[in-house]
Amino acid sequence: MTILVVILALLVGLVGGVLGGQSRGRASRAVLDDSLQREAQAQAERVRSEAEAQGRELRAEALRVREEASRLYQEAEVRQGQAAQQREQAMADAARERADAERERADALRERGETVRERETLKQDRQDTKRERDELKREIERLNRRAEQLDARGEKLDAVEEKLEAHEKRLSEEGTALQERVRSAELKLYEVAALTPEQAKEQILSKLDSELEDEKAIRVRAMQERASADAKRHARHVIAQAIQRSASETSAALSVSVVPIPSDAMKGRIIGREGRNIRAFESLTGVDLIIDDTPEAVILSSFNPVRREVAKHVLEALVQDGRIHPSRIEEMVHKAQDDMKGFIHTQGEEAASSSGVLGVKPGLVQLLGRMYFRSSYGQNVLKHSVQVAHLTGIMAAELGLDVSLARRAGLMHDVGKSIDREIEGTHVDIGVSLGKRFGEPLEVIDAIAHHHDPENGETLYSVLVAAADAISAARPGARREELESYIKRLENLEHIAVSFPGVQSAYAVQAGREVRVLVQPDKVSDAQATLLAREIASRVEQDMEYPGQVQVTVVRESRAVEIAK
Incomplete structure (x- = not known):
């Protein structure tokens, strides 16, 4: 550029x-x-x-x-x-x-x-x-x-x-x-006996053979008896295990209930003018109201425990409220009856739950709850059924059967007793009808039908339920009339043990399953104590009837005491 x-x-x-x-x-x-x-x-x-x-x-x-x-x-x-x-x-x-x-x-x-x-x-x-x-x-x-x-x-x-x-x-x-x-x-010796050595030997051997034959027969008989006892003991093992693991309270049923009142002046208000209140109460509840000289208490009498319980709740509510007249009585009766239905259903559910039984239909639960107010020989039927369910489950587990089905059969075996006072027929027939109506398994129905005659049952569950029923009904204290025999059995055990020489004292313990024998050490040695225990056990087996087994324990004690001064 x-x-x-x-x-x-x-x-x-x-x-x-x-x-x-x-x-x-x-x-x-x-x-x-x-x-x-x-x-x-x-x-x-x-x-x-x-x-x-x-x-x-x-x-x-x-x-x-x-x-x-x-x-x-x-x-x-x-x-x-x-x-x-x-x-x-x-x-x-x-x-x-x-x-x-x-x-x-x-x-x-x-x-x-x-x-x-x-x-x-x-x-x-x-x-x-x-x-x-x-x-x-x-x-x-x-x-x-x-x-x-x-x-x-x-x-x-x-x-x-x-x-x-x-x-x-x-x-x-x-x-x-x-x-x-x-x-x-x-x-x-041969010269004196006039026998040759061979003859003497043959005589000794023949005598030994006869003694051995007797000994062999005794041993065979003892083995047979032992085998029979072992078989029976093994057959009763499951039941004995169930008995040892069972426990429940004793319940006695009464036909009267006592209701406390704050004062005797309340008795006149309960009776009402010309007796109209007491008549309305008895008519609506179906329970006899007894008013006597008992201080601060009135008595309700009825053989129907459900009605008697309803009447008790009604009377307690009326006494607490203070307003007692026929219309109020009718109102309280209806309310108590509704509450009683809920209470019965709750009792049935609790029984099924405690027994481990699931899937029970509501109608059957209501029937189970009604057994809470039912008694038999002094036993509460619902508690008895729960205990039978537990025992049946224990024995079924020992035998490898269905535990849940066994418990169901044990719980339902007396279900007919819930309404046997309202319809005709035995509780067995009523229970079978109810079981079929509510669709229960065939094993449960068979147990209900044959829990009093298990030899006619078609399944093992009827046998188990029958055994559990007998255990629950026969245990000490379950029935009032059996308590005396139970105490008598304990006394007999002690009496048999004391009857032998050398025995100082005897004590029946563990509800009669063991008797402890104290002997005099200067009269009974250790070897004799072993034989004495066997003799007492044999005597008990011969003279007494008892469930399970009885252990005999012989105690021999010797003491040396010296005082240092």
């Missing part, structure tokens, strides 16, 4: 000079103006084109220079990055070499320490070796002294052995003499 400007300036100066000369001599140079002007224009055009071409070349050259500079800059950056990487690598190598040097130094220090410890250990080992060598010397000296003692003792033993040989020789001679005497005595 600078060259182009210079050229243009020269051209302008040239043209200016030419034009100036023309002005001074226009007249004389007029002919040359046009040619010079054209020549100048041509020259200017040529100079312009050359300047433009040269400018383009310069721009291209500048562009190449810029690209070369950019490339050199990029190469410089690449080289700078490589230099940085090389510097970092060198620093890392230096750090690694420094760490290796430190590690080698630590190893050298550790090896030096180990060398020191080894020297100390070697020194200690040398001391231990020296001490062991000294102990070994002392042991050798002790063994030498022991060997000298053994040599002396060996000499003594040799002398004793010589004496024993002489004594043994003398005993052998005496034994030979005794054999001769025995042989001569046998010959004399």
Whole structure:
């Protein structure tokens, strides 16, 4: 661009000079103006084109220079990055070499320490070796002294052995003499008995055979009795296990209920004007209300426990409220009857839950709850059924049967007693009908039908339910009339034990399952105590009837007492 400007300036100066000369001599140079002007224009055009071409070349050259500079800059950056990487690598190598040097130094220090410890250990080992060598010397000296003692003792033993040989020789001679005497005595015995040795031997063997026959018969009979007892004991094992694991409270049913009142003045309000309140109460509840001279109490009498319980709740509510008149009595009776339905259903659900029986239909739950107010021989039927369910489940588990089905059968076996006072038929027939009506399994229905005659049952569940029913009904205290016989059995156990000679006292424990016998140590020895226990057990087996088994424990105690003064 600078060259182009210079050229243009020269051209302008040239043209200016030419034009100036023309002005001074226009007249004389007029002919040359046009040619010079054209020549100048041509020259200017040529100079312009050359300047433009040269400018383009310069721009291209500048562009190449810029690209070369950019490339050199990029190469410089690449080289700078490589230099940085090389510097970092060198620093890392230096750090690694420094760490290796430190590690080698630590190893050298550790090896030096180990060398020191080894020297100390070697020194200690040398001391231990020296001490062991000294102990070994002392042991050798002790063994030498022991060997000298053994040599002396060996000499003594040799002398004793010589004496024993002489004594043994003398005993052998005496034994030979005794054999001769025995042989001569046998010959004399044969002469006196008038029997030859063969005849005497045959007689002894025949007698021994007869004694062995008797002994064999006794042993066979004892084994048979033992096998029979074992079979019975094994057959009763499951029932005995169930009895030992059962426990429930005793419940006695009454036909009357006593309701306390705050004062005797309340009796007149209960009776009402001309007896209208008491008549309405008895008519609505179906229970006899007895008002006598009993202070601060009235009596409800009815053989229907449900009605009696409803009447009790009604009377208690009326006494607490204080408003006693026929309409109020009717209102309270209806309310108590509704509450009683809920209470009965709750009792049925609790019984099924405690027995582990699931899926009982609501109608059957209501019937189970009604058994809460039903009693049999002094037992609460619902509690009895729950206990039978538990016992049946225990025995079914021992026999590998369905435990849940067995418990269901035990819980339902007396369900007919819930309504046997309202419809005709035995509780067995009613229970079978109810079981079929509510879709109970065939095993449950069979147990209900044959829990009093299990020999006619079609399944094992009826046998289990019958056994559990007998256990629950016959356990001590379950029935009032059985309590006396239970106490009598305990007294008989003690009486049988005391009747043997040498027995000081006897005690029946563990509900009659064990009798402990205390004997007089100066009259009964240890061997005799063993025989006495067997004799008492045999006597109990012969003279008594009892469930399960009775353990006889004979205790013999001797004491030596002295007082230091």
